[in-house]
Amino acid sequence: MGKNMNKIPIIYSRKYNISVLCIEYFHSFDTRKYKKIYKYLKKQLNLTKEQFYSPNRITEEKLLLVHSKEYLKSLTRSSIVSEIAEIPIIKFVPNIILQQGILKPMRYATTGTIMGTELALKFGWAINLSGGYHHAKRDHGEGFCVYADIPIAIKCIWRKNPELKILIIDLDAHQGNGCSAILGKDERVAILDIFDQLAFPRDRFAENLVSHKVLVKRRIRDKLYLEKLDYWIPKAINEHKPDLIIYNAGSDIYIDDPLGSLYVSEEGILARDEMVFKSAQDNDIPILMLLSGGYHKRSWSIIGNSIVNLISKGILNY
Numbered sequence: 001m002g003k004n005m006n007k008i009p010i011i012y013s014r015k016y017n018i019s020v021l022c023i024e025y026f027h028s029f030d031t032r033k034y035k036k037i038y039k040y041l042k043k044q045l046n047l048t049k050e051q052f053y054s055p056n057r058i059t060e061e062k063l064l065l066v067h068s069k070e071y072l073k074s075l076t077r078s079s080i081v082s083e084i085a086e087i088p089i090i091k092f093v094p095n096i097i098l099q100q101g102i103l104k105p106m107r108y109a110t111t112g113t114i115m116g117t118e119l120a121l122k123f124g125w126a127i128n129l130s131g132g133y134h135h136a137k138r139d140h141g142e143g144f145c146v147y148a149d150i151p152i153a154i155k156c157i158w159r160k161n162p163e164l165k166i167l168i169i170d171l172d173a174h175q176g177n178g179c180s181a182i183l184g185k186d187e188r189v190a191i192l193d194i195f196d197q198l199a200f201p202r203d204r205f206a207e208n209l210v211s212h213k214v215l216v217k218r219r220i221r222d223k224l225y226l227e228k229l230d231y232w233i234p235k236a237i238n239e240h241k242p243d244l245i246i247y248n249a250g251s252d253i254y255i256d257d258p259l260g261s262l263y264v265s266e267e268g269i270l271a272r273d274e275m276v277f278k279s280a281q282d283n284d285i286p287i288l289m290l291l292s293g294g295y296h297k298r299s300w301s302i303i304g305n306s307i308v309n310l311i312s313k314g315i316l317n318y
Ligand SMILES: [Zn+2]
Pocket: 172, 173, 174, 250, 252, 292, 293, 294
């Protein structure tokens, strides 16, 4: 069999990688996580750079579909960026450096999510090797989330197809308070969010806008976690009948993640991703996966292994 030279609906840009000098000393964030996954996939799947999709820069008009002008303007102050990134020391860094090193990567990742929804609708699936900033709200960012990429991407699709029904499956360890605050009241959107209520962000108002809210106890392990998914994913799909699934696949549910409180193993994460993609496929629903949180130094390899696993089992084709 010859080498498959088709484009793969995976989106990556080298601009995704966060680069502010020494940032990793102040935040448990692997700033080169995206690049490591990309390189791993390239090698394991024998792909060329040209086979990946690459996003363009975002227009302000698209950011304004969700965010206020005042909020976007506030990001020109380093103190605001330092609060969102939860790294106090960077408030002393000139804003231009933060724009280049943090905000620009996140804007490219946001276009990646927009592009991902289009590719998923076209090819049945897509993965953006970044994005999933589910804590960002209209006028406020927190938890390292500046731009609300999921709501922005959804509003972009609705401009072409206002009837499109979307299910957000948010399996990051933390509750997606930005997404639920922005989209929770819209009947075209359903949200299945599985999280530890005692962990960040403890935003009870936003949490109550989640249509399928599933609370789990900290230190939950594979068996019980996967049983919850097995019950809730089909239920959410059957009740909402979505035309598109956006899967926020945070890997911070990993047992050793420094910012997560759940105890799911690497095998558990692979099984979780398989379950989500198979459910979408069995129901013929296009699906876009976003990486969201994952702060362990091995996060990149768990995500890489999971994507390779999905492709080698034929769950994802290209
Ligand atoms: Zn998280």
